[in-house]
Amino acid sequence: SQQGEEDPQALSIQEGENATMNCSYKTSINNLQWYRQNSGRGLVHLILIRSNEREKHSGRLRVTLDTSKKSSSLLITASRAADTASYFCATDGAQGAQKLVFGQGTRLTINP
Amino acid sequence: DTAVSQTPKYLVTQMGNDKSIKCEQNLGHDTMYWYKQDSKKFLKIMFSYNNKELIINETVPNRFSPKSPDKAHLNLHINSLELGDSAVYFCASSYGTGKETQYFGPGTRLLVL
Numbered sequence: 001s002q003q004g005e006e007d008p009q010a011l012s013i014q015e016g017e018n019a020t021m022n023c024s025y026k027t028s029i030n031n032l033q034w035y036r037q038n039s040g041r042g043l044v045h046l047i048l049i050r051s052n053e054r055e056k057h058s059g060r061l062r063v064t065l066d067t068s069k070k071s072s073s074l075l076i077t078a079s080r081a082a083d084t085a086s087y088f089c090a091t092d093g094a095q096g097a098q099k100l101v102f103g104q105g106t107r108l109t110i111n112p
Numbered sequence: 113d114t115a116v117s118q119t120p121k122y123l124v125t126q127m128g129n130d131k132s133i134k135c136e137q138n139l140g141h142d143t144m145y146w147y148k149q150d151s152k153k154f155l156k157i158m159f160s161y162n163n164k165e166l167i168i169n170e171t172v173p174n175r176f177s178p179k180s181p182d183k184a185h186l187n188l189h190i191n192s193l194e195l196g197d198s199a200v201y202f203c204a205s206s207y208g209t210g211k212e213t214q215y216f217g218p219g220t221r222l223l224v225l
Contacts, residue, residue: 030211031211031212037153040219041218042116042202042204042216042219043202043204043214043216044216045213045214045215048212048213092210092211098160098162098167098168098210098211099145099168099211100210100214101157102154102155102156104152104153104154105153105155107153
């Protein structure tokens, strides 16, 4: 079964607004990652947050991690049309598994 | 320079045919992966190789056979293609065991008619 599940499945906002996407997972993790996928392209890594971290920033991106709730959020501030993409969270799954498990993604649309 | 490249970008073929997809990475990574992304955008790992050794082989039909001639290349051969094989196939690479940052290729869009 999927490890990470994003919420909402789709989000449409106006340019300049903030966008928040959530990810829930089921088992203990070492790290959680967020990736972006533009239409017709491969995934691009955005941020990795380790299980002992609670918050991480990168430019207009802010990621939080709550291991007690097994959830993470990705906040994009001051959104731009170029942020239109699908956003995926990925976890390193069950203990010992040498792989990432991806959720189904949140489709973000930024309206000009 | 392209970090992870795949060929071909598009592949349209008839049911029953055999086809191959090639992947190369110039990042010096020691682990490479094949993923399948279906029409609902669900991305699922198929195989991973570390230094030419098969590490992960998920529940994939044995019509799919990966081959890693060296740690910079990972190819995927598919025999007897079926309609359900239509998807986007992504190659990726990383350092280490697969829990760290992965770098993805542009994808190969396979359509089986």
